[in-house]
Amino acid sequence: MLVRDRMSRDVVTIPSSVTILEAQKIMRESRIRRLPVVDQGELVGIVTYNDLLEASPSKATTLSRFELTYLLSKMTVAEIMTRNVITVPPDVPIEEAALIMQKHQIGGLPVVEEGSVVGIITESDIFEVFVETLGLKEGGARITLELPQKPGVLHEVTGVIKEHGINILSLATFYEEGKPEYRYVVVRVNTLTPQEIVAGLREKGITVTHVWIAPLGERGHVLPV
Structure with missing residues (x-):
């Protein structure tokens, strides 16, 4: 843009x-x-x-x-x-x-x-x-992941989501000072029940740090992880 x-x-x-x-x-x-x-x-x-x-x-x-x-x-x-x-x-x-x-x-x-x-x-x-880039107006579930800086790890994430037949609404990456070897990836997916996706990610050894459920027109809430 x-x-x-x-x-x-x-x-x-x-x-x-x-x-x-x-x-x-x-x-x-x-x-x-x-x-x-x-x-x-x-x-x-x-x-x-x-x-x-x-x-x-x-x-x-x-x-x-x-x-x-x-x-x-x-x-x-x-x-x-x-x-x-x-x-x-x-x-x-x-x-x-x-x-x-x-x-x-x-x-x-x-x-x-x-x-x-x-x-x-x-x-x-x-x-x-x-707001638009992060898909905030789309609702869905926002999943935050801690990923090591290595080739192919993001492909694993999108592969798990694809296996569950869920669309990715937005994807963004951030970093945290003091942890240069990691990137924090925020994925918004088109579902309000991301529990199986979270479980699938963890089976791949991917660290899920936060999940936020945001129904359209309603106040969002944290899903315990």
């Missing part, structure tokens, strides 16, 4: 001459938390909801409400925007965008192609992909 598959294409942008009050109104009406700043078709900065909050005078100020409003009506986003904007092209894998956000501790990335802003990808988009 690429950034272009999940980015928002209807991007709201503003010129750098927009005042802070105007930017606040645009964010509020559009229900967004960041605005790319574009002058003459070129991305020159980005302003976030937090930037606008920090620019607003403290409640402890002695200025009157009218004086505050006057000050904010004169300040433009050019005075507070981030100018060195971190961007991504649309053909970057979605997980690369997530890594960039994590590394720089930001919640969104403008998507730029041939110098123009063509979209924006946010942490909400990444979260939705995470």
Whole structure:
């Protein structure tokens, strides 16, 4: 999955001459938390909801409400925007965008192609992909396995599941610090009664660490293992 598959294409942008009050109104009406700043078709900065909050005078100020409003009506986003904007092209894998956000501790990335802003990808988009990738909306049983780092072990897992005629809804792998010789594999299968699968996995010497049953529309529960 690429950034272009999940980015928002209807991007709201503003010129750098927009005042802070105007930017606040645009964010509020559009229900967004960041605005790319574009002058003459070129991305020159980005302003976030937090930037606008920090620019607003403290409640402890002695200025009157009218004086505050006057000050904010004169300040433009050019005075507070981030100018060195971190961007991504649309053909970057979605997980690369997530890594960039994590590394720089930001919640969104403008998507730029041939110098123009063509979209924006946010942490909400990444979260939705995470939910979809793990098959959370499919229900079923979630089985967590501790597998040694050796060839063929995942084939054994899928073989056991196939023997029981059950479909795999999703599969993901994780690691734990301090255990580089193992991978933790989370398999979601299309059944609410995975006991025979769990037994079959154990017969193969595969360690099952956790089983979660998640009926559609109901609260899930742990199956003792």
